[in-house]
Amino acid sequence: MATDPMDAAKEAIRLWTGVACPNAAAARAMEDFPALIREFEAVRGTIVFEDEPSTFEAALRAEKEPGT
Amino acid sequence: MTDLTDLSTTEAHDAFRKGEATAEALVRASLARIDAHDGKVNSVIRLDREAALEAAAAQDKARAAGILAGPLAGVPMMHKDMYYRAGKVSTCGSSIRGDFRPTRTATPLLRLDAAGAIDMGTLNMAEFAQNPTGHNRHFGDCHNPWNLPYCTGGSSSGSGAGVAARFFAAALGSDTGGSIRLPASICGVTGIKGTQTRVSRAGVMPLSFSMDNVGPLARTARDCARIMRVISGHDPADATSAPEPVPDYEAALTGDLRGLSVAVPQEWFFEGADEVVVKGFEASLEVLKARGAKVARVSCPSLRAIGTYVAVVSRVEAATIHAQWMREKAGDYAKHLSGRLYGGYAIPGTWYVEALSARGPLLRQFCREALADHHVVATPSLRMRVPTLAETDIDADPANWARHMAISANTRPFNYLGLPTVSLPCGFDDRGLPMGLQISARPFGEGRALMVADAYQRDTGWHTRAPVLA
Numbered sequence: 001m002a003t004d005p006m007d008a009a010k011e012a013i014r015l016w017t018g019v020a021c022p023n024a025a026a027a028r029a030m031e032d033f034p035a036l037i038r039e040f041e042a043v044r045g046t047i048v049f050e051d052e053p054s055t056f057e058a059a060l061r062a063e064k065e066p067g068t
Numbered sequence: 069m070t071d072l073t074d075l076s077t078t079e080a081h082d083a084f085r086k087g088e089a090t091a092e093a094l095v096r097a098s099l100a101r102i103d104a105h106d107g108k109v110n111s112v113i114r115l116d117r118e119a120a121l122e123a124a125a126a127q128d129k130a131r132a133a134g135i136l137a138g139p140l141a142g143v144p145m146m147h148k149d150m151y152y153r154a155g156k157v158s159t160c161g162s163s164i165r166g167d168f169r170p171t172r173t174a175t176p177l178l179r180l181d182a183a184g185a186i187d188m189g190t191l192n193m194a195e196f197a198q199n200p201t202g203h204n205r206h207f208g209d210c211h212n213p214w215n216l217p218y219c220t221g222g223s224s225s226g227s228g229a230g231v232a233a234r235f236f237a238a239a240l241g242s243d244t245g246g247s248i249r250l251p252a253s254i255c256g257v258t259g260i261k262g263t264q265t266r267v268s269r270a271g272v273m274p275l276s277f278s279m280d281n282v283g284p285l286a287r288t289a290r291d292c293a294r295i296m297r298v299i300s301g302h303d304p305a306d307a308t309s310a311p312e313p314v315p316d317y318e319a320a321l322t323g324d325l326r327g328l329s330v331a332v333p334q335e336w337f338f339e340g341a342d343e344v345v346v347k348g349f350e351a352s353l354e355v356l357k358a359r360g361a362k363v364a365r366v367s368c369p370s371l372r373a374i375g376t377y378v379a380v381v382s383r384v385e386a387a388t389i390h391a392q393w394m395r396e397k398a399g400d401y402a403k404h405l406s407g408r409l410y411g412g413y414a415i416p417g418t419w420y421v422e423a424l425s426a427r428g429p430l431l432r433q434f435c436r437e438a439l440a441d442h443h444v445v446a447t448p449s450l451r452m453r454v455p456t457l458a459e460t461d462i463d464a465d466p467a468n469w470a471r472h473m474a475i476s477a478n479t480r481p482f483n484y485l486g487l488p489t490v491s492l493p494c495g496f497d498d499r500g501l502p503m504g505l506q507i508s509a510r511p512f513g514e515g516r517a518l519m520v521a522d523a524y525q526r527d528t529g530w531h532t533r534a535p536v537l538a
Contacts, residue, residue: 013413017391022398025407028466032473033414039376040419046373047422056278059428060264060310060486063435065513068312 006030072097073234074534077143077291080237081184084131084142091124091131091142095186098144102235105537108216109233110208111226113149113159113190120144120188127184139294141184147240148224149190150197150273151177160273161193161223163206164393164400174271175306176240176282176299183298188236191226195405197242197275198386199223200250200475201460205402209457212255213535214501217456221254221475223247227285228255234534238286238295244275244382246449246479248283249491253449253504256493258521258531259285260292263511264486265310267296268303274389276382277308278424279483288531289492289521293317296514312512320515321522326360328520331442336371337478341451348503349448352494352524356446359523364442370433371481377423377430378484384420387412404462404472431485431511439510444520447478449491449504478506488514490521493530502530 009030010021021027072094075083083089099117106112127142150160152170159165177187192210194202202210202225210225212218213233220229224241228251231239241248243261252259260283267282274280284295300314330353338346353363387394387409398406438445452474458464460472482489487508494505505524509516525531 009414013410017395017413019391019394019410019413020398022394022401022406022410023403025403025462025466025469026410027407028462028469029407029411030414032411032469036376036379039372039379040422043373043376043426047426050425054425054428056424056427056431056486057265059431060511063431063439063511064263064312065510065516068315068512068515 006033009033073101075237076287077140077237078288078294080143081140084127085137091127091186092121094142095120095124095144095188098188098236105233106235108537109211109213109229111192111210111230111233111235112146113192113207113226114157116187116189120186123186127186138182138184140180140298143185143238144188144236145180145185145238146188146191146230146236147177148193148227148242150193150242151240152271153177158190158273161195161197161204161207164397170271172271175268175303176272179299191230191239193225194223195402196390197223197244197247197273198405198408199472200246201457201472202251203402203404203457203461205463212454212501213537214256215499217458218454218501219254219457219460221251224251224285228252228257231255231257231285231287232535233537238284238291241283241285242272243281243283243483244279245483246476248285249449249479249489249504249506250476252285252491254454254502256502256530256533257285257287258289258292258490258492259283260296260488260490260514260518262296262300262514263310263488265308266488266512266514267299268306268309270303270305276385278385279382281483289490289518289525290318290321292490293321293518315515317515317518320519322519323523323526324360325356325520325523328361328444329442330356330361330363331366331438331445332363333368333371333438333445333447334365335368336375336481337447337451339451341448342453344453344497345448345451345503348495348497349505352505353446355524355527356520359527366438366442368434368437370430370437373426374430374434374481374484377426378480380415380419380423381484383412384415402463407462427484434485435510443509443516445508447506449478449506450475451478453497453499454501482508487511488517490517492521492524495530
């Protein structure tokens with residue numbers, strides 16, 4: 001099992017989807033993930049257990065321009 | 069008579085309707101300009117020369133017979149090569165779909181046809197609509213007509229470059245993270261993405277079902293208003309299209325901004341922004357104020373979460389759609405695209421669901437923060453000056469990744485929020501490349517955003533400038 005987190009992610013991708021890392025650009029894209037993980041850590045707790053499903057379309061209508 | 073290629077969409081239609089120009093003359097003028105200059109710009113993938121002339125002849129015959137013309141009759145248009153036309157190849161900017169012949173025609177094209185627009189063919193684009201720069205390994209990079217080594221913006225690169233170059237009056241683009249507004253801004257034309265669900269996507273290549281939008285790029289806000297009214301509205305072929313009635317957007321273009329309040333978010337949109345961009349944006353606010361608008365600086369803490377979640381949704385959806393080709397023929401994609409798609413497979417399913425679950429609540433929060441006391445939101449379309457193609461070429465150097473991805477920082481949030489958003493020209497940077505002003509309104513407030521853009525264009529001439537093509 002890979003110990004480097006990005007190598008582990010590549011192994012997981014291959015295992016779960018059958019897609020191999022195609023090139024250096026893909027490897028570079030993966031380098032953004034530590035920052036993305038930190039961003040997700042920062043918003044933890046803002047999503048809590050919900051009893052009702054959230055619908056984006058309902059929010060669009062609730063917030064729509066008056067008269068439309 | 070002026071050069072017919074100088075006419076905007078509404079002007080070209082008016083000239084046709086009044087008998088000042090035939091549809092054939094309008095199409096021939098466009099074809100001649102494409103023949104003369106597209107070798108340098110590379111905006112066209114397929115030119116349907118004979119079909120366009122036949123359609124023009126039919127328009128002229130109908131007018132001579134006194135048949136009432138549609139609101140876009142006589143107007144030469146071309147479209148991003150991802151709008152399906154039954155029986156014609158739609159490459160989607162790729163080699164993978166190099167011989168793909170759909171069996172149906174996209175609803176937006178059918179609606180434009182019914183309005184009398186003349187479809188002259190298909191336009192260059194980012195491969196599968198997935199880069200913000202205009203690079204294309206299969207059909208060649210599209211070049212900015214204001215300065216050829218510079219980006220056009222993407223993914224609707226040919227749409228932005230071709231309208232700017234006066235090759236045709238207007239074009240359809242698509243916008244999942246800024247792909248209409250970026251080429252509009254970078255090429256100095258006007259473009260709008262509507263409210264999510266406002267325009268049918270039936271027969272349009274998907275990239276991200278949650279955030280894809282259809283919309284026009286044209287010279288003016290009035291042109292966009294005309295085209296948006298034609299293409300918007302519920303479509304039985306697209307169950308996700310909104311049933312809300314489509315207003316007469318042009319009727320809202322009064323030029324009167326008295327009583328209008330413009331919100332300028334203090335977070336996100338100015339982080340690391342180039343000084344010339346900020347100056348141009350501030351100058352554009354003065355134009356709105358001179359017409360009676362008030363401007364307020366507002367705090368929008370929701371933008372941090374919005375910026376986080378928007379990075380997830382389209383990547384996962386695009387990676388899912390492309391999974392089989394990524395397994396079987398990843399080498400057929402440009403490196404920057406397979407690289408971008410690859411990252412999508414690393415994102416946990418729980419993150420994707422979290423991003424979608426937060427979308428409605430964050431839209432409500434953003435509206436409370438920015439639009440409870442204000443009518444529209446204004447931001448720069450890009451934070452940076454227009455980069456060159458070389459500076460953003462990931463295939464040549466993966467180190468260009470960060471600059472490449474940063475181009476769409478200011479457009480992406482409005483895809484996640486689903487808000488109608490216009491980009492319009494607001495000046496030129498210190499290297500002579502266009503800059504854009506972005507105006508967003510509440511859901512289904514396309515008319516409001518276009519009204520502000522039109523008012524701005526009544527007092528400025530940026531949108532009337534044309535690049536010199538030697």
